Amino acid sequence: MIEIVLTAVWLMLPAYIPNSTAAVFGGGKPIDGGRKLADGRRIFGDGKTYRGLLAGTICGMLLGLLQTYYLTVNGTVLGMELPSFGKVPGALIVIFTLAFGSLFGDMFMSFFKRRLGLKRGAPLPVIDQLDFVFGAWLFTYMASPVWFTENFTYWIVLTVLIVTPLLHFVTNLVGYFIGVKKEPW
16 A cells, blocks of 8 residues: 555656746736736636746655656665656656646646636635646646556555645645645645
């Protein structure tokens, strides 16, 4: 059981880190440029910025590259054989799609939250905890279906769907208490 949880978290690390690093290093020009749709609501809102998208993607990719390097040098992590992201250039594609896809998933749900009339930071339980996971999975599956299906087995997927909301809750509380998030969800 512990091996499945560690494998699930290991595979998702490049997707887990981008949203928090986008919040820390983001800011600046919003991706939607302040534009509104016909419903009078912003497309994404001020929380989705070019700098955040770039910083989050880069940080997710750097973490994935560090994981790849560590696994290449050491062969195991905590004595366990964990899956790799593949060989270059395929590994770069997988790591990029996990990182960028997670931010896209979050941005995509922000679009729908605006359509529902929810303001920036308003909670949308379950969706807020898993939107980035589905974005990462979708992009990674589209770019590398064989790698995805070999690594995201039934048990890994189930574990990610259970563990991620718990991790999301804890990291959001930490972000709130250190002042990088305005709300604890």
